[in-house]
Amino acid sequence: MSKMAVRVPFVDLNFQHQPIQNQLEQAINRVLNQGDFILGKAVADFEAAFAAASGAEYGVGVASGTDAIALGLQACNIGVGDEVILPANTFVATLIGVLRVGAQPILVDCDPDTALIDLEAAAKVVTSQTKAIIPVHLYGQMVSPKQLLDFAATHKLLIFEDAAQAHLAERDGYRAGSVGIAAAFSFYPSKNLGAFGDGGMLVTKDPDIAQKMVRLRNYGAAQKYVHVEPGTNSRLDTLQAAVLLAKLPYLSQWNCDRLNIAQQYDTELAPLASAGIIPMQNQSSRGHVYHLYVIKIDDICSLERQQIQDKLIAAGIQTGIHYPIPCHLQPAFTYLGYQQGDFPQAEKLAKQILSLPMYPGLSSSQIKEVVAEITSIICSEQQQLLYI
Numbered sequence: 001m002s003k004m005a006v007r008v009p010f011v012d013l014n015f016q017h018q019p020i021q022n023q024l025e026q027a028i029n030r031v032l033n034q035g036d037f038i039l040g041k042a043v044a045d046f047e048a049a050f051a052a053a054s055g056a057e058y059g060v061g062v063a064s065g066t067d068a069i070a071l072g073l074q075a076c077n078i079g080v081g082d083e084v085i086l087p088a089n090t091f092v093a094t095l096i097g098v099l100r101v102g103a104q105p106i107l108v109d110c111d112p113d114t115a116l117i118d119l120e121a122a123a124k125v126v127t128s129q130t131k132a133i134i135p136v137h138l139y140g141q142m143v144s145p146k147q148l149l150d151f152a153a154t155h156k157l158l159i160f161e162d163a164a165q166a167h168l169a170e171r172d173g174y175r176a177g178s179v180g181i182a183a184a185f186s187f188y189p190s191k192n193l194g195a196f197g198d199g200g201m202l203v204t205k206d207p208d209i210a211q212k213m214v215r216l217r218n219y220g221a222a223q224k225y226v227h228v229e230p231g232t233n234s235r236l237d238t239l240q241a242a243v244l245l246a247k248l249p250y251l252s253q254w255n256c257d258r259l260n261i262a263q264q265y266d267t268e269l270a271p272l273a274s275a276g277i278i279p280m281q282n283q284s285s286r287g288h289v290y291h292l293y294v295i296k297i298d299d300i301c302s303l304e305r306q307q308i309q310d311k312l313i314a315a316g317i318q319t320g321i322h323y324p325i326p327c328h329l330q331p332a333f334t335y336l337g338y339q340q341g342d343f344p345q346a347e348k349l350a351k352q353i354l355s356l357p358m359y360p361g362l363s364s365s366q367i368k369e370v371v372a373e374i375t376s377i378i379c380s381e382q383q384q385l386l387y388i
């Protein structure tokens with residue numbers, strides 16, 4: 001089959017940027033004119049605006065989401081001798097953050113319907129050394145704040161949210177970033193709020209954690225040339241902050257567009273449930289911000305995920321897999337001692353999940369095209385099976 005031109009891309013950021021190109025250029029030009037490239041005005045302005053939007057008091061901009069996790073854990077005094085619980089099916093950056101502070105990562109399995117961390121499984125691995133849990137608000141859906149707060153209170157643990165995929169997500173009346181002691185966000189370009197490069201932020205209600213984070217991102221300096229701890233250089237660029245500040249007013253609308261797209265996918269895909277095409281569950285109603293729209297290709301489906309993905313790309317439809325290898329099976333982390341079979345749900349999901357095109361601006365007719373293509377792929381397979 002010859003490869004078609006892309007009909008439906010996986011992500012297209014032009015829909016976000018073109019309508020506000022003037023504002024983006026003005027924001028960038030202001031920084032050029034002011035020349036305050038490092039920790040300039042736009043950084044402080046964006047930190048305040050984004051923290052407030054997330055239901056937190058303080059925001060500290062850093063160079064990436066990964067640094068927001070690693071430096072954030074350090075700012076929360078989590079480190080050597082502490083165990084930290086996190087899901088096996090997250091982007092590796094969550095795990096890397098824990099390892100960077102010298103804490104012991106304790107991985108747990110996930111709920112197969114939502115792909116969110118399984119708190120019952122988490123309860124079984126709590127020890128006297130456990131200091132914190134990192135709920136990952138995966139795909140844009142928060143881990144239930146009510147259940148998390150109960151869990152953390154029962155076991156006397158800190159909650160450190162990985163909110164890299166969940167800007168402005170809501171559940172149980174909480175915003176992502178307002179549940180735990182602190183939360184890490186990423187502004188990687190394709191995240192719900194994305195910069196023109198890398199960026200991240202720690203948000204918190206705790207002034208001491210915010211202060212420590214301000215030092216850690218700036219060589220551990222309490223004031224210029226007085227270094228009170230071994231920090232690093234991890235600042236959010238003023239240029240990136242200016243871009244993010246210009247985009248922030250549109251974030252709610254973009255999230256709303258994502259939700260509407262997801263609801264159309266849900267409706268159009270419903271007839272395929274009996275053929276084994278199952279969308280991940282939304283348990284947070286309108287609070288899900290759908291960073292990704294993920295379906296499962298179930299055991300009962302007549303085709304493997306790989307076959308469906310190949311046929312879609314041949315038809316000009318791009319998809320993704322988030323993520324194909326769970327953290328415990330990554331070559332870099334075999335030394336942690338986990339094995340195949342340790343987290344059956346995460347392992348099964350890694351084989352079955354498929355992320356469909358999702359971005360503000362994806363049109364209703366494109367959604368129909370995607371679903372029609374999946375339907376035709378599955379029906380033609382079922383037809384062929386009838387003739388064998």
Ligand SMILES: *Cc1c(COP(=O)(O)O)cnc(C)c1O
Nearest residue numbers: 064065066091093094164186188
């Ligand atoms: C994107 C992401 C990160 C890392 O963010 P970067 O800005 O790419 O360093 C961490 N955790 C999750 C769940 C992510 O999706």
